[in-house]
């Protein structure tokens with residue numbers, strides 16, 4: 001089973017890298033997700049430590065909304081495109097070293113103002129990236145993540161299932177990172193906000209982010225402590241033949257509400273392991 005853990009801020013400090021990765025590896029984790037700046041200058045120390053433990057590194061563009069906007073700023077200029085060509089080379093070298101494609105999670109472009117413009121920019125940017133990757137035969141897999149709706153932000157491109165569905169329909173080669181917590185959060189705030197999940201959406205899911213949500217504490221909580229229907233979601237993925245990473249994406253500070261960080265992480269990993277295994281058993285039982 002392909003279990004991943006996102007090293008969001010707080011989980012893995014620089015003086016604790018080796019011991020935290022040992023802990024994850026012992027708990028059955030075989031992938032860690034790292035932040036990727038558009039410069040390509042990711043945390044090599046952690047990546048190398050993961051590699052020596054036979055873990056695959058997946059990447060996520062910077063979370064901060066301003067920094068993720070940086071990814072899109074100037075991409076369509078000669079300097080910007082040269083920069084992304086260098087990034088593609090860096091990722092391809094890493095993919096060869098880890099003997100697994102370098103998967104990169106992208107957030108839709110969000111300038112906080114114009115939803116349609118954000119989507120158009122995302123589509124143009126991703127199309128160029130995917131075409132460039134295919135042309136140069138680089139082992140890089142790009143996936144676009146569905147965003148959580150934020151009632152305080154009038155425009156949040158990518159918080160609707162149909163938006164993500166439509167984006168990837170026009171771009172063969174681009175996959176979906178189904179953030180199950182974001183998806184549930186959006187529907188909890190307004191059940192009519194997003195259309196139902198489609199078979200197309202599930203079939204094109206190439207990566208997942210798993211976390212729980214409550215209206216009080218918000219999202220990125222350890223699974224089993226909120227209202228996200230994770231068993232149903234994982235079952236749906238399993239029956240569609242999903243073979244990507246099951247990546248936990250937990251907020252470190254929120255985890256402290258529940259227990260000691262490593263206990264929270266261990267319980268969360270056990271939850272995902274048990275839930276995924278039980279969907280497999282259900283499957284066999286139905287035959």
Ligand SMILES: [Zn+2]
Pocket residue numbers: 145179209249
């Ligand atoms: Zn996510």
